Amino acid sequence: MITSSLIPCGQFKTSYAKDTTIFDTPVMRAWAVVGVLALIAAPMILNNYYLSLLIQIGFMGIAALGLNILVGYTGQISLGHAGFFGFGAFASAWLNNSFGVPVVLAMPLAAVMTTFLGLLFGIPAGRLKGLYLAIATFASQFILEDFFARADWFSGGSSGAAANPVNLFGYDLSGDKGFFYVVLFWVVVMFLIGTNLLRSRDGRAFIAVRDHYLSAEVMGINLTKYRILSFGLSSFYAGLGGALYGHYLGFVSAEGFTILMSIEFLGMIIIGGLGSVAGTLMGTTFMVLLPEVMEGGVGIAKTLVGGNVGWLAEGLASIKQASIGLAIILFLIFEPDGLVHRWRLIRSYWKFYPFSY
Amino acid sequence: MSGNLLFQLLLNGLIVGTLYGVVAMCFVLIYKSTQVVNFAQGEFLLIGAWTCWWLVVDAGLPFWFSFPLTFLFMMVFGIALQMVVLRPLIGEPIISVIMVTIGLSIFFQAITKWIFGADVQPFPEIFPVKSVDVFGLSVQPAYLMSLVVSILVMGGFAWFFKYSRMGLAMRATAFNQQVAQSLGISVKNVFAMAWAISAMVSALAGVVVGMVNGVSGALSFFGIKVFPAVIVGGLDSIIGAIVGGLIIGLLENFAEYVDGQWLHLGNLYTVAPFYVLIIILMIKPYGLFGTHKIERV
Numbered sequence: 242m243i244t245s246s247l248i249p250c251g252q253f254k255t256s257y258a259k260d261t262t263i264f265d266t267p268v269m270r271a272w273a274v275v276g277v278l279a280l281i282a283a284p285m286i287l288n289n290y291y292l293s294l295l296i297q298i299g300f301m302g303i304a305a306l307g308l309n310i311l312v313g314y315t316g317q318i319s320l321g322h323a324g325f326f327g328f329g330a331f332a333s334a335w336l337n338n339s340f341g342v343p344v345v346l347a348m349p350l351a352a353v354m355t356t357f358l359g360l361l362f363g364i365p366a367g368r369l370k371g372l373y374l375a376i377a378t379f380a381s382q383f384i385l386e387d388f389f390a391r392a393d394w395f396s397g398g399s400s401g402a403a404a405n406p407v408n409l410f411g412y413d414l415s416g417d418k419g420f421f422y423v424v425l426f427w428v429v430v431m432f433l434i435g436t437n438l439l440r441s442r443d444g445r446a447f448i449a450v451r452d453h454y455l456s457a458e459v460m461g462i463n464l465t466k467y468r469i470l471s472f473g474l475s476s477f478y479a480g481l482g483g484a485l486y487g488h489y490l491g492f493v494s495a496e497g498f499t500i501l502m503s504i505e506f507l508g509m510i511i512i513g514g515l516g517s518v519a520g521t522l523m524g525t526t527f528m529v530l531l532p533e534v535m536e537g538g539v540g541i542a543k544t545l546v547g548g549n550v551g552w553l554a555e556g557l558a559s560i561k562q563a564s565i566g567l568a569i570i571l572f573l574i575f576e577p578d579g580l581v582h583r584w585r586l587i588r589s590y591w592k593f594y595p596f597s598y
Numbered sequence: 599m600s601g602n603l604l605f606q607l608l609l610n611g612l613i614v615g616t617l618y619g620v621v622a623m624c625f626v627l628i629y630k631s632t633q634v635v636n637f638a639q640g641e642f643l644l645i646g647a648w649t650c651w652w653l654v655v656d657a658g659l660p661f662w663f664s665f666p667l668t669f670l671f672m673m674v675f676g677i678a679l680q681m682v683v684l685r686p687l688i689g690e691p692i693i694s695v696i697m698v699t700i701g702l703s704i705f706f707q708a709i710t711k712w713i714f715g716a717d718v719q720p721f722p723e724i725f726p727v728k729s730v731d732v733f734g735l736s737v738q739p740a741y742l743m744s745l746v747v748s749i750l751v752m753g754g755f756a757w758f759f760k761y762s763r764m765g766l767a768m769r770a771t772a773f774n775q776q777v778a779q780s781l782g783i784s785v786k787n788v789f790a791m792a793w794a795i796s797a798m799v800s801a802l803a804g805v806v807v808g809m810v811n812g813v814s815g816a817l818s819f820f821g822i823k824v825f826p827a828v829i830v831g832g833l834d835s836i837i838g839a840i841v842g843g844l845i846i847g848l849l850e851n852f853a854e855y856v857d858g859q860w861l862h863l864g865n866l867y868t869v870a871p872f873y874v875l876i877i878i879l880m881i882k883p884y885g886l887f888g889t890h891k892i893e894r895v
Contacts, residue, residue, distance in 0.1 A: 318693050320700075365879055371692045372635055372833075376825050377879050380872040383822075387869040504700055511697055559712035566705030573698045574686045 261440040280425055284418040292417040294529060299424035300485035302525040303431050305509040306518065307478025312507070313515035314439060315471035316451030317366055321378040322506040324385030325362075325476045327498030329355045329483025331389060331396040334404040334493050344407045344488055348427075352480035359476020366472050367465035370454070382500050389495040401494035404487040420489055427485060431478060436518050438474075447471055451516075501562070508569045514579025523580040531568060532561040607851040613741045615847020616748040620803050621820050622827040622839035623755060624796040630772040630834050631792040634684060635692075637699040639800060640821020641706040646672050646801020647808035647817055648714050654722060661722075668805065669798050676797030677790045684793070685786075703821070711815055718814040744806040751799055752840060759836070764791060772834075826871035829878050832888020841886060846871050 254260045264270040284292060308322045333351035336342040342350060365377045389396045396402055407423050438444050446467050449457035458464050487493045505528055513524020539557055576583060621639060628636045649671050653664030683702065687695055758765040770778040771788045779785050804817055823846065831842025853870035878885065 312693065318696065365876065369879060369883060372696070373879060373883055375635070375692075375696055376829060377876060379822075379825060380875045380879075383872045384869060384876070387865065390865075501704060504704060507697060507700070511693075515693070556712040559708040562708035563705050563712070566701040566703070566708065569701035570683060570698055570705065573690075573694050573701070574683070577690065577694055 263436050263440070277425075277429060281422075284421050289417045292421050294533065296417065296421055296424050296489060297529045298522070298525050299421075299428045300482045300489065301506075301509065301529060302482075302522050303428060303485070304479045304482030305506055305513075305525045306432065306435050306521045307475035307482070308506050309510045309513075309515065309518070309521045310435065310439070310447070310478070311471050311475035313510055313517065314444070314451060315447040315468065317468060317471060318371065318375040319378040319472075319475065320375055320500070320503050320507070321362070321380075321382035321385065322475070322479055323498040323500070323502035324382045325355050325359055325479035326483040326486070326502065326506075327389055327493075327495075328358055328385060329480030330404070330487030330493045330498075331402060331483075332480065333484035334402040334487050335395055337405050338402065344405055348481060348484040348488065351484040352477045355480025355483070356473045356477040359479070360469055360473040362476075363469040363472025366468045379500075382503055386495070386498060386500075389498065396493070396495055399495060401492060402487075404491055404493055406491060407488055424485055424489075427481060431481065432518060432522075435478075439518070443467070443470070448516075504569075505565060508565055510579075511569060511577075512572050512579055514581035517579065517581040519584075520579050520581030523584065527568075527580065528565070531564055535561050535564050604855050607855050608848060609737070611848040611851030612844065613737075613745050613847075614850070615844035616745055616840075617803050617807060617843070618820070618823055618827045618847050619840035619843025620748045620751055621800055622824050622831065622843045623752070623836055624800045624803075625824050625828055626831075626834065626836055626839040627768075628792050628796045629828075630836070631768050632680075632684070632789045634695050635699065636796070637696065638703040638706065638821065639796075639824055640818035641703050641710075642672070642676075642797045642800035643804030643807065643820050644710055644815065644817045645675065645706060645804075646797070647804035647813045648710055649801070650805045651719060651721060651808060651813045652714075655719070665805065668801055672797040672801040673794045676794035679797070680790045680793035685789070703818070707815060707818055714813075716815060718812040718816075720812045721809045738810055740806060740809040744803075744810075747802065747806060751802065755836065764788075768792060823871060826875040826878075828885075829875050829883075830885055832885030834889055835885070835887035838885055838887030846874075849874065 264273065280295070283295065287295070304322065304326050308319065311317050311319055329351050332354045333344070333347045336347040336350055336354075337344050362378070362381045366374055369377055390399055392398065407420060439447070446457070446462045449460065449462055450464060450467050450471075454464055509524040509528045510521055511524070512527050513522065514520025536557065539560065572579065621643065624642070625636055625639045628634055628639075646668055650664055650668040653659050653667055654661055657664070659667070679702070683698060684695075687698055759769055767778070767783045768788050768791065770781065770783055771785055775785055778788075803820070807817060807820065824843075827842035827846045828839055829842070830845050831838025831840070849870060850867055854867040857866040
């Protein structure tokens with residue numbers, strides 16, 4: 242967690258206000274705005290396949306940002322994020338199906354429900370840290386998985402629950418093109434809230450708890466409060482991401498939210514960069530594209546070898562899973578600060594090319 | 599009838615519990631000597647069982663020969679794993695170490711599934727009889743063997759840590775790495791040895807379970823069941839691991855009995871240990887036998 246200590250060369254900060262700005266330079270802010278505008282225009286150019294990938298990156302990225310607030314900023318390890326993600330998906334479908342709450346409202350409401358669940362499961366976090374917390378959340382993952390399979394009234398049990406498409410002012414937003422804007426809206430909102438929160442007093446308290454919990458306590462930060470708060474906050478993000486996921490697929494199955502998904506979320510933030518909002522998006526993009534790249538790679542291998550490559554095609558699911566594990570291991574060994582660190586290095590290299598440093 | 603069923607289940611629990619105990623012991627061994635929480639413990643069982651299965655079924659070697667061969671392979675595998683993956687991470691934050699073992703876990707799960715397929719493969723019959731009567735209850739001979747082997751392993755561990763040179767070095771390292779190093783103990787070797795022994799003994803458990811239930815990816819679930827066991831027993835206590843394993847094994851089967859007789863909830867069998875885990879963490883996080891110095895807020 243050494244990230245964000247590296248400042249690109251040629252930048253000097255002379256006031257606290259400058260130190261806490263989201264974008265270091267006006268050019269970066271302009272690029273961010275251009276990026277969002279480009280995404281708004283994207284559905285006119287891209288076909289449904291690319292749009293579905295972007296949508297996936299969107300809702301996974303929201304949930305991953307929540308996990309990054311918990312793990313990267315507060316230093317609490319959670320192995321049960323997929324459980325909360327799933328709870329959000331089921332809660333939104335349940336609110337819509339059982340009480341007729343419109344989907345647009347059901348999604349944030351489901352996120353609030355997940356927050357309360359997260360606060361409940363965060364109670365051990367008030368007492369435990371590090372390894373013990375990891376094991377406790379590991380257990381909560383299995384308890385939640387079991388709950389989804391069992392609670393017929395809530396999740397439809399083993400048969401799963403149907404989730405209605407998003408409908409706003411009579412416009413049907415169920416297709417990839419329509420849903421893309423729903424996800425984009427929430428991504429922009431949640432990332433803005435996230436970045437602004439992290440430069441507020443509470444955000445600094447999170448970082449203090451992560452960096453040195455004893456000093457933080459001496460400075461008057463209530464450790465238990467902030468640990469549980471961080472859990473609740475990360476669950477809110479997970480719940481919202483899950484709700485988007487549910488309404489995008491139109492069907493929520495109890496089998497989807499396994500420990501493997503929790504590991505993928507952790508993989509996203511580790512590959513992207515712990516304690517970095519931009520890194521979260523990079524890691525999510527990496528993690529969503531990795532299986533697709535693997536699939537493409539297997540396809541290319543098939544045409545190269547030609548004919549008898551049944552063992553390759555059969556192993557596709559295993560190859561995807563193995564590549565996730567391998568990516569996590571390799572990143573931890575060779576680039577523990579994640580993609581965002583690599584990106585900063587590249588940027589500072591080109592800044593004064595060819596005379597950087 | 600119902601009493602008999604309970605007795606049978608408890609006997610099952612005892613046998614499975616000793617196996618949990620053995621795997622938990624391996625887990626504690628790694629944690630104690632190298633401070634690594636090994637989420638890939640279940641994959642050691644999986645790889646060991648598949649290796650032995652492959653040697654017996656595909657390579658056609660006799661069981662008594664392939665069994666030691668599996669051990670040898672797992673020793674090399676454990677050492678290699680420690681050297682290649684874990685050594686660069688010494689001194690890194692705890693999340694990195696946890697994540698790298700989790701990464702290893704899903705990597706090996708995927709690889710074994712790719713190589714050997716997702717189906718359950720039965721082990722060829724090693725024992726001539728189908729079941730043995732113990733106090734009027736029928737028990738599979740492989741289970742009996744597992745009980746005997748587990749007890750032997752536990753005895754072996756006790757001897758190893760009490761009298762052998764390497765065992766003493768490992769205990770010294772677990773107690774204090776710097777002091778151990780200054781006394782001339784090669785901490786590097788101790789780390790590698792811990793992983794090697796852990797992999798070998800886990801593989802033993804894997805082969806035994808594979809003989810009874812057949813070999814499949816489900817074996818890696820043992821690695822998950824290890825967590826309740828070690829938390830109940832105390833994360834850094836070998837005796838605690840054995841007791842914890844027994845408790846979890848008995849609890850599982852008792853939960854199944856209660857569920858089947860009265861509650862009819864379904865798979866209480868699999869989740870009950872995790873509820874226990876959370877409760878133990880809340881009230882007694884250092885477990886029954888663990889040292890009381892863990893960090894609490």
